[in-house]
Amino acid sequence: MKNDYSLKSPLKYKIVGFDSYILIAYILLCLMGLYMNLNISSVTEPNMSTFMKQLLWVSLSLITMFYAFTVIDIKKLHRYIPLLTFINIILLVLVLQFGAVINGARRSFVFFGMNFQPSIFVRVMLVLYFVYFLDKKQDLIDQTDPKGFIKYFKPLIVVSVITFAIILKQQHFSTIVISAMTLMSLLWISKIRLSTIAAIILIVSIGFIGILSYGASYRESRMDLFKKYSLIYRIINKDVANISVDDYQVKQSLISMVAGGLFGTSHVYGQAKHFYLPESRTDYIYSIIGEEYGFIGAMVVFILYCVILFRGLLGSLQLKDLFLKLAVIGLTLNIFFNAFVNIGVAMAALPSTGVTLPFMSYGGTSLIANSLSIGLILNITAERRAC
Numbered sequence: 075m076k077n078d079y080s081l082k083s084p085l086k087y088k089i090v091g092f093d094s095y096i097l098i099a100y101i102l103l104c105l106m107g108l109y110m111n112l113n114i115s116s117v118t119e120p121n122m123s124t125f126m127k128q129l130l131w132v133s134l135s136l137i138t139m140f141y142a143f144t145v146i147d148i149k150k151l152h153r154y155i156p157l158l159t160f161i162n163i164i165l166l167v168l169v170l171q172f173g174a175v176i177n178g179a180r181r182s183f184v185f186f187g188m189n190f191q192p193s194i195f196v197r198v199m200l201v202l203y204f205v206y207f208l209d210k211k212q213d214l215i216d217q218t219d220p221k222g223f224i225k226y227f228k229p230l231i232v233v234s235v236i237t238f239a240i241i242l243k244q245q246h247f248s249t250i251v252i253s254a255m256t257l258m259s260l261l262w263i264s265k266i267r268l269s270t271i272a273a274i275i276l277i278v279s280i281g282f283i284g285i286l287s288y289g290a291s292y293r294e295s296r297m298d299l300f301k302k303y304s305l306i307y308r309i310i311n312k313d314v315a316n317i318s319v320d321d322y323q324v325k326q327s328l329i330s331m332v333a334g335g336l337f338g339t340s341h342v343y344g345q346a347k348h349f350y351l352p353e354s355r356t357d358y359i360y361s362i363i364g365e366e367y368g369f370i371g372a373m374v375v376f377i378l379y380c381v382i383l384f385r386g387l388l389g390s391l392q393l394k395d396l397f398l399k400l401a402v403i404g405l406t407l408n409i410f411f412n413a414f415v416n417i418g419v420a421m422a423a424l425p426s427t428g429v430t431l432p433f434m435s436y437g438g439t440s441l442i443a444n445s446l447s448i449g450l451i452l453n454i455t456a457e458r459r460a461c
Contacts, residue, residue, distance in 0.1 A: 204261075412430075
């Protein structure tokens with residue numbers, strides 16, 4: 075049995091073992107997310123339509139995960155990654171022209187009352203494209219000083235800049251942040267020269283500062299809100315008394331987390347879901363968990379994400395093929411950074427970004443995209459035997 079198989083090997087393999095810890099953590103998160111959506115919908119909607127939609131999305135996501143795990147041939151997928159990346163970028167462009175405007179942003183297609191956000195899938199495809207190209211040019215990694223990186227790895231720069239520019243136009247800054255964290259991690263793990271990574275970090279940081287300072291006004295307001303509640307500002311005795319912003323949502327999120335204590339108030343006495351906390355089923359579902367199931371419940375959820383992280387990284391260590399190794403690492407980090415940012419926002423430890431909690435928040439595109447990632451992780455790290 076083996077955990078790795080060559081992308082060029084003519085032999086066929088069948089799965090004889092897989093990482094059950096990742097699968098169990100994934101299923102538990104989906105079930106807990108489904109329960110939380112039922113819990114919230116039961117007091118906010120007479121017909122619980124949101125829960126019914128989420129039940130459909132979870133069912134489709136489980137099918138997607140199973141398909142990616144057992145049916146997708148990684149060898150064939152490898153060949154089509156550039157084409158799939160191009161198709162995703164085209165979809166991003168089409169959204170700007172034909173997408174629906176929701177909460178002031180045009181980033182989704184709407185089909186039969188269901189939203190589809192291509193930018194969520196682009197996060198997955200960017201990981202696969204970076205991995206594809208880094209594997210293709212692995213013999214040139216030693217020559218990745220800033221000048222060499224521009225010369226030999228120009229497609230990575232071009233695709234990233236074009237994709238992020240379109241996503242920024244869609245006002246989906248959180249996707250850029252999470253993708254940037256994941257892609258920078260892949261460059262570091264691939265042993266791209268530190269001088270190049272430092273230069274990229276500097277350029278990206280300047281770009282982020284420029285976007286926050288001179289971009290849409292709501293981003294500046296979010297940063298002011300973060301400063302008002304930031305522990306860092308309190309540690310350095312920075313005066314935040316003069317910051318005047320609409321802090322209702324963050325305040326209610328913190329009230330909910332604190333009210334939960336160690337064991338929570340239970341779903342019977344939870345108050346935040348009764349319209350006190352806006353976006354309770356999406357951006358701030360972790361706050362509802364913290365209120366109703368306390369520190370213990372919140373930690374259980376966080377630990378499940380850590381299980382996916384550590385088991386995914388551990389599985390990558392068993393792989394010899396660079397493409398497969400980096401694909402597992404990138405897909406795993408993409409999910410964990412997503413969860414980390416959402417949880418950080420709920421606790422006011424990070425600026426508000428509008429990102430959902432993987433597998434738990436209401437929403438179909440994110441659920442299916444992350445389920446696809448789980449399926450691919452299980453597929454790549456599975457133990458196989460030649461047949």
